[in-house]
Amino acid sequence: MTRQVPSTCPYCGVGCGIVISVAGERIVWVDDQPGNLSSEGMLCVKGRFGTTFVNHRDRLATPLIRRGGELQPASWDEALDLVAMRFAEHRGRFGSFASAKATNEDAFIQQKFVRLVMGTNNIDHCTRLCHSPSVEAMLQQFGSGATSNSYSDYEASSCIMLVGCDPGSNHPVIASRMRRAIDTRGTRLIVVNPRRIDMCDRATIFLQSRPGTDVSLFNGMARAILDAGLANTGFIAARTEGYEAWLAAVREVTVEQCAEVCGVAAEDLRMAALLYANPPQLDAREPGSCLVWGMGVTQHTNGTDNAHALLNLALFTGQLGRPGSGVSPLRGQNNVQGCGDAGCIPDSLPGYQRYDEAVPAPFEELWGGGLPRVPGLKATDMVEQIAGGTIRAMYIVGENPLLSEPNLHHATELIRSLDFLVVQDLFLHETAQLADVVLPACSFAEKDGTFTNSERRVQRVRRAIAPVGESRPDWEIVCDIARRMCAHSGLDTRQFSYSGPAEIFAEMARLTPFLRGMSYERLDREGGLQWPCPEPGHPGTSYLYGESFPRGLGKFVPVRQAAAAEELPDTEYPLILNTGRMLYHWHGGTITRRVEALMERAGALPVAIHPDDAAAAGIVENDTVVLFSRRGRVSGAAVLTDSVRAGSVFIPFVRLGESAANFLTNSAYDAQSRIPEYKVCAVRIEKKRERKDAAGAPGIGRERA
C-alpha cells in the first residue's frame, strides 16, 4: 500500500509543494502539487528525484560521543546529559548556528534556548554567507528585509532584470515561471552576469559585466535614467528621503565611465536602464519591472554597497509596491527566510524585533526569564573569535560550516581548537567529524513543521515516514537539552515542554506581529499563507510597500564604486575565479552527494574556462585540471565554454571528491554585513600532471589582514 503525504520541498527557497508517496517507510515517488500557489504543479530535478538521501546508508542512527579520540555510539541520555553539563560550563563563551534547512519551529526553539538558557544572542545562520548584505541594505532603506513581491508578479511584469543569479540552476521553478511570462506574455528579460547563464537564451539584453562592479552598473543605469528624464518624480517626492545626496553621487559619473568599469557597451547599459525604468505596455495591466538578484551582488567585499545601489535604482524608478513589480533577493535554502523570521539572528528577536526597551518585555513575560540585550556575534565573527577565546563552545545544527566558510583550511583550524563542539545533523559531514558530541536529527520527511519560502509563504511540512534510526526532530533535541539546564537557570521546565510543532508555532505567531494571524489549523485548511498576516481573518500579503515602508519613507543611500575585489589577478594568479551553483547539486553537496542519480549525472567538479585561456594553458575539453589560489587547490574536469569571460573561470561551490571551491576563496569580508568575498579571487589553472603529488596546499592557514 502506498500512502500520499502532502509536504514542502526540502531543497531551495522556491518552496514547491510536493506529494510524497510512501510504501513501507520509504519514499517511492515525489509528485507535484497542482494547487500549490508557489509552484503551480511544477518541480525540478532535486525536488522530484532528489529525496533518496533520506534513506541513505550514511544517515546517523545514534548519538556519538568522542571517547579516547574516537566518535563512538552512545545512548540519548548519556549524550544529552554530557551536552547539558558542558554547555552549562561554557555560558558566556558560547555560540550557535541554526539551520536554514530545518523548520520554523526548530529554529524558534533553538533561539529560545540560546537566549533564555545560554543567556547570549550569539545565534546566526547561513544568511550571513549569502544575503546578509541584501537584508542589511533593505532594513536600512525600507525597514524590512524580505522579498517584496510574489512569484506571480514575475508573470505579471513587463520586464524582469536578473542580476548575479542563475535561477535556471538554483531556483528552477522560478525560472520556469519567468520563461512562461517571457514566452506567453512577451515579458522582457535583462540578464546581468559575468557568465552567460541559460536564461540568456531568452534575454532582450545581456550585460556580461566584470565581477564586483555592480555599484558602477546601477549608478550608471541611474544616470542613464536621469538623463532620459525617466525618474519617477512622483514616487520620489511622496515616498522617499535622501534623494538629493544620492543624486549628487550619481551625477559624479557618466554612463560611459560606468560602462567602462563594468566592461560592457555604454549603449547596452543605457538600453537596459531605460527598459527597466519604462517597461512596455503588454496588455491591460499597468507595466512594471521586477528586480531579482542573487549572490553575484552580495558575496563581495562591497556587497552591502552593491545592494544599496540596486535598491536605490528601484526607489528612483518606483518599481516596487505594485503588482508586477518588486525587489527579490532569491533566497537559497528552503527555510532561510523562516530561520531569520524565527529569530536566529544575533541582532534581533523573532520577527526582526530589535532589543529596544519595549520589545523583550512580552518575551520575558511569556518565557519567565530575562533576555540578553547586547547583540550577539555574527556567524563569520563567531568563527574568527574562536582564536581570541571569546567563543569556546559551539552548538551547530544542520549546518556544515567547514564546507561553506571561506578559506576552509583556516576555518578548520579554528573549529578544531574549540573546547566543546556539538553538531546535530543527518550525516557525519566535515564539521561533525570534529565534534565532541554528534546528535542524529530527523530529515524533513520524518517530522511536522513549517517552512517559509522566498515569497514569504509559510507552508506545512508533514511527517511522511518514521524517523530513521534513533534520530529525532531538532526541536525535541533542543528541548531535551534545555530542560536539563532549566533548574540551574531558574527557569520552569514547562518552557521547553511542547505537545508538538503546532504549539510551538502558536507561541511564535503570538510573539511575532506579522505571523499573528496564522495557525496550523489555517495552514491545513487554506494552504500556505504569505506574511504579513496580522490577524486570523487576514488573507496574507502578496506584495509589500504598497502604501508605505515599514520605516516610513524609503531611504536613498549614496554609494560609490570601491575596489572591485580585495584580491585581483596578477602574474602569479592571472585568472578571476567566480563561484556559483549547478542544477544537479545543492549547496555544498552534503545532501546531493548522497543521491545516487544526481551523482551519476554530475559526479565531477566542472571547471568552466574560456577556450582562449584553455588554449593558452594547453587544456582541452574534459582534461583534469587543477586550480590554485593563494590558499589552496582543487581539481575538476575542464569545460571549455565562451559562456565565461576570457580571463575568468567558474566553478560551482559543491564539494565533489576532495575538491571544494572554498579551499580557494578568500576570507576578506564586507565591513558592514560581514559576508565573505566568495565571488571573486585570483587563481591559476594547470593541466593535472601524471604523478603522485604529496605536497600540501600552498599557504595553508596563512591569514589575510
Next chain:
Amino acid sequence: MSLILNGDEVEAGGSVLDAVLAAGIELPHLCKDDNLPAIGACRTCLVEADGRIVAACSFPASMAKRVDTETKTARRIRRGVLELTLAMQAERGDEGGPLAGETASTASREGAAVDRFAVRTGRAVDATSPFFSFHEAACILCGRCVVACQDLQHISAIGLAGRGRDTRVTPGAADTFRESICTSCGSCVAACPTSALRPRGGAE
C-alpha cells in the same frame, strides 16, 4: 452558470470535464493532466452535450445546457477509442503501456477489451538519464509529456516527430535525453499515463 449533468443540476465554470470530475463522476481523460491545459487529442473523454458528441476536456461548460456521460453513443465511441489505445500495447508483460496503470483501469471501467495488438515498429528504450527512462513500446502518443515540457516548464526538450505510423516521442533535436536540453524536472514522467516515461531506481 449551471448545467444539467446526468439529470442533476450542477454549478459549473471551466470545462465540461471539470464539471464532471467535480460531481464525482468517473470519465476517462487520458490526455488531460491536472496541471496542464487540455490537448484534446485522445478522444477518450467524449460525452454527449445537447445531442452532440464533444470532448469534455476542451468543451467549455458555459456552452452546454445538458450533458450526459453515459448515453449509448458516448459509451460506444469511448469504448472504441480505448480499445484502439489498448491495441497500441507493443509488448505484453511490460510494466508500463496502456494495459497497465491508469489506462488499464479506465478501460476496464468502460468495458473495453482487446485481443488483437497492432505491431508497433518502435521499441526503442532511452535509459541515458539516471532519473527516468523512456520505453517507446509503452507509449500511446497522447502528447501529455510534450505539453508538460512545453506549456508547464517551458523547456521544450521533448517532442513528437514523424508522421502516421512512424510518429514517436523524441528528446527534441538530440539523440538521447542525456544529451538534450532536458533539465530532468520529471514533469513529463508525472504526466505520462502509461509509464512509457518511468522513474528509475527508487520509485516503483
